Amino acid sequence: MIKTTQYAHSIKSFRLSVFCLACCLILSVAFIQPAASTEYSNASIEPILDTAETFFVLLKKGNYSASWNLLSAKTRNRIVVDVRKAYKKMGGHLNIDEIQNDFKNGGNISNNYWQAFLSNFNPDMILIESLWEVGLIKETHAEIIIRYKKSSAPAKLKLFKENGTWKVGLTETFWSRKSLQ
Amino acid sequence: MKIFTVTLIACAILISGIGILSSANAQTETIASEAVAKEIAANAGGSYVQGSAAPALTGSQTALPIIEEATGQVLGHIVAEQANLVAALNGAGFTEVATAMAAVEAGTVAGATVAAGVGVGTTTALAVGAAVVVGAAVSGGGSDSTTSHAAASHH
Structure with missing residues (x-):
């Protein structure tokens, strides 16, 4: 009788121990995981936000060659193609390399392009009149959710990591259905 | 006969349906007189x-x-079909003005596209917004373009 009772007590203790161990494991995972992801976000988010902000600030200040360097390769290529197409539509011909170098060095094409751009888009819409939220963050691409004060839907500004540095994907964000006719 | 220097401001141009664009840092090319401008127009x-x-376009x-x-002071305007004007400018050696016109057109559409994207968001309505922008950019003049152009300043 005593032996049975002792055996029953042992089983009960064992089950209790297993239960406590399981609880400890669950709690430790619950506390550790968020800390790990927070640490990843904090380390990654600054350069992403900095790149996006700096691009629009440089554009606003008229430093077009510097802002050009903060654009993704795909965006730069697309802008060059757009200018070439516009000139072709006018009956002219421009060399791709010529256009690229002009944008890189802040030349005649670059100045006229960005001045026309800024005549139709005020960077303050993004810099001052919008709320920024961190969206998706991955190893090589990220999104900043930009909520303009007068808009009911956000814009998701895409950035891409190229050669170790973050670049703004202007055309990847906004050009999805746009094309020059 | 008065001889004066007139200046083609590279990016101070009018494109029908879009508006006047100007910049203090514009690349300029100089011609000797209005007669040269008339010749280019011809x-x-x-x-x-x-x-x-x-002018209405x-x-x-x-x-x-x-x-x-x-x-x-704006003395006048050369009014012509875009492609013909570009060819005439290039023929007269004003290549920077011609390329500037293309850059302005592309930049105008790009800026309007970004503004539309920020304004309506990129998650659902971008296709509609972009279509509206492109449509406006290539629409013919002769509508209210004169009024909208006159309101802007350029130099």
Whole structure:
């Protein structure tokens, strides 16, 4: 009788121990995981936000060659193609390399392009009149959710990591259905 | 006969349906007189419209302001079809003005696209917004373009 009772007590203790161990494991995972992801976000988010902000600030200040360097390769290529197409539509011909170098060095094409751009888009819409939220963050691409004060839907500004540095994907964000006719 | 220097401001141009764009840092090319501007207009199959008022435009016409360098006053506009004007400018050696026109057109559409994207968001309505922007960019003039152009300033 005593032996049975002792055996029953042992089983009960064992089950209790297993239960406590399981609880400890669950709690430790619950506390550790968020800390790990927070640490990843904090380390990654600054350069992403900095790149996006700096691009629009440089554009606003008229430093077009510097802002050009903060654009993704795909965006730069697309802008060059757009200018070439516009000139072709006018009956002219421009060399791709010529256009690229002009944008890189802040030349005649670059100045006229960005001045026309800024005549139709005020960077303050993004810099001052919008709320920024961190969206998706991955190893090589990220999104900043930009909520303009007068808009009911956000814009998701895409950035891409190229050669170790973050670049703004202007055309990847906004050009999805746009094309020059 | 008074001889004066007039200036083609590279990016101070009018594109039908979009508006006047100007910049203090514009690349400028200089011509000797209005007569040269008239010659360019003739070569482009267009016309030279005297006066500072922005001319009404139709189809794919472009109006290029001619500005007196000393005073900054707009003397007139070369009005011609875009492609013809570009060819005439290139033929006369004003290649930077011609390429600037293309850059301005591309930049205008790009800026409007970004503004639309920020304004309506990129998650659902971008296709509609972009279509509206492109449609506006290539629409013919002769609508309210004169009124909208006159309101802007350029030099």
